[in-house]
Amino acid sequence: MFPFGREFTNHEQARQWAECIEGITTLAVDGSQLQPWRDASIPVALIQVGFFANPHAHGRPYTKDVHLEVLSPEEIMEESKSESSDPDSYPYSEMQVTLRRYMLEVETLCNQMEQYASARRVGDPAHSPVVFFDGSLVVSFALTMPSPYRERYIAAAVSLLRTSEQQRVPLIGFVNTSYARDIITMLRRLDAMEDRPVLRETKRIHDALLWQGQLSWGDRTPALICARGDVLEGYGPYRESVAFCYLQTSSSHAPARLEFPRWMLDDGVLEPVLDVVRAEVIAGGNGYPYAIETADAVSVISMQDRAEFYAYFQEFIERQGMKFRISTKAASKSRRR
Numbered sequence: 001m002f003p004f005g006r007e008f009t010n011h012e013q014a015r016q017w018a019e020c021i022e023g024i025t026t027l028a029v030d031g032s033q034l035q036p037w038r039d040a041s042i043p044v045a046l047i048q049v050g051f052f053a054n055p056h057a058h059g060r061p062y063t064k065d066v067h068l069e070v071l072s073p074e075e076i077m078e079e080s081k082s083e084s085s086d087p088d089s090y091p092y093s094e095m096q097v098t099l100r101r102y103m104l105e106v107e108t109l110c111n112q113m114e115q116y117a118s119a120r121r122v123g124d125p126a127h128s129p130v131v132f133f134d135g136s137l138v139v140s141f142a143l144t145m146p147s148p149y150r151e152r153y154i155a156a157a158v159s160l161l162r163t164s165e166q167q168r169v170p171l172i173g174f175v176n177t178s179y180a181r182d183i184i185t186m187l188r189r190l191d192a193m194e195d196r197p198v199l200r201e202t203k204r205i206h207d208a209l210l211w212q213g214q215l216s217w218g219d220r221t222p223a224l225i226c227a228r229g230d231v232l233e234g235y236g237p238y239r240e241s242v243a244f245c246y247l248q249t250s251s252s253h254a255p256a257r258l259e260f261p262r263w264m265l266d267d268g269v270l271e272p273v274l275d276v277v278r279a280e281v282i283a284g285g286n287g288y289p290y291a292i293e294t295a296d297a298v299s300v301i302s303m304q305d306r307a308e309f310y311a312y313f314q315e316f317i318e319r320q321g322m323k324f325r326i327s328t329k330a331a332s333k334s335r336r337r
Helices: 011-021 094-118 142-143 149-167 182-192 209-210 231-238 271-282 290-299 303-319 327-337
Strands: 026-034 045-054 063-071 130-134 171-174 242-247 256-261
Touching: 011 026, 011 171, 011 231, 011 271, 026 094, 026 256, 026 290, 045 094, 063 094, 063 290, 094 149, 130 271, 130 290, 142 149, 142 231, 149 171, 149 231, 171 271, 182 209, 209 242, 209 256, 231 242, 242 271, 271 290
Parallel strands: 026 130, 130 171
Antiparallel strands: 026 045, 045 063, 171 256, 242 256
């Protein structure tokens, strides 16, 4: 365990310490989506990625922005080698929309890393900016997906690692509630080498539970290299480039899992970056980095946004001399509500 070494008696003391983030830029993105609407005569999808950057410097304002993409029927068509034999099948894929949202989040982060790296000046902190990705850098969820979805998720994750390494921009994949079992798997394999193994039932245990109650706020576990033999094989030269640790960001919950590129360990920037994470968590006030919270709020597509989008889309379609209709059932529900 690596203790934080500081205790705060109140939130004011914590906020005073968090001023160490001054002059360090933090940025994050998050996305949301509207899946194709089955009740619409023309199926389209909407993706919105929110971006938030805070320079934490007097006289330099923060930036909030969004990037919108409308996906046409052709872009959300299910990729299949053969046509479905189900006469009631819906040919438009929610997986396509979710993949495109993920890729747009990654593209936005990579573009920002490149822009900030090119704008660095002599004397700037080596650990600025700190880029937050809301989720894991190891796309194990893609293993259950068919090709080409699996390969595209892996390629996007690798591009994040590559860009961070090439630009020397610290990257943190923040997993607030993690069910990863990397440490459990390591302990089981070590135990199996003993003459009398003692670890039997571990299915209900995940790494974060090992540390729950053992860490004070701000403490972290040792940093380890993620060495899963499944999805990381597809990472090519980056298959041993994802490190992780657990950081106690709340007094009442299990620690959060932080994933980051291995070069941050090699270059010795992990500790100052973790102080930035702690400061962001203090600013957020509920165990979650403020930058990610803000990007999430920026990206949300509300019910009003949905209604306005379809109104604008209908107007656009009709200007093209076409018709846009929704089912009588959907229209009836809309009138009643």
